[in-house]
Amino acid sequence: MSWFGPTVELSNPPSTRKDRLDLGWVLANSDQAPAYLRDVQVLLARLLTLPVPTIAAVNGHAFGAGAILAIAHDFRIMRSDRGYLCFPEVDINVPFTPGMAALIQAKLTPAAAIAAMTTGRRFDAPTAVEFGLVDRAAEESALLATATAAVRPLAGKDRGTLGSIKSTMFAGAAETPARRGPGPPRDLTRPGRLLARCRLIASPVRLPGR
Template identity: 65%
Template structure:
């Protein structure tokens, strides 16, 4: 699993990896380092996976073997969500494949989401794997979805196809996988170039309750 950063007309394209792209500590560190560079050099951010997965979220194997660091790990993941939620540039998640659990939350934290049409599911499976949402994770999802969609997504573990996700307002567009990044570029280009400090302040105000909940850890 290797993250990579490229640029398209001043827009950063951050590839999350070419496997399940789970949030290992090393992955989190690499992504944060890329985001530091993006903040300095780019006009917008697109994230995408390479292959079957956008992201399968938490690295449960690491978490099971490092139980004494669970609070640190959850706080670290939630800090990434908060960073994307209030990022000082416009952001698009190009969901190239499966987005599950924290991987779906990472996508939800973006300003916009585009999803591959021919395969892949968007899902919060927590109810089926007996892992309750933290207050921060719940607040993040509820900040971005309508109340009824949030109820369905969070309490049933429904696996959304691209068509269902689009009709439910989970994503903002859908298309062939080989066009997702191009579509994301087209969406960002007209809105890129806003003042970064102003944009970050607006997002921080819009999502203040979610940001505060994400800062609280597991609750």
């Protein structure tokens, strides 16, 4: 993840996936799992209330935590001809944490949340648009240009005001156990560092002209 003036965009290389938590690492380091999940939830809460417009350009598969990471953005654009957005937790016997469930429910309609969280369904781009999981679909060649065009008009918004609005809108979802848990608070000012620590597959993409 990178900062681009007034906006943040998250994308991933075409050959990879914003896929999920690194479950292999979690199983091999079970003693660190609580802190690991805490970091993930802090990252999601920080992104949810970031005081700048954010957009996720999803150009591959987004499963599990990768899908939640996309949902945490203000806007989402998905490649039209390839990839699925999916919450497979119900099929892999991994319940949502309260913070992750609250985030998804804060961003989706009740019907869409039920369809996404309880079925394990894989949503292609047209279906994801229909259910409101993403705002629109675009061809791969136009994905970043479409994302840029969507957020560029929002460049002049005051960060203090926007941050306050988001914090109020998503107060329930942002006040996760990650912020209330024991131990010193994590650094909420550097989402990029948290992204790396949370072992989520994502790469920065610089917006044209930024």
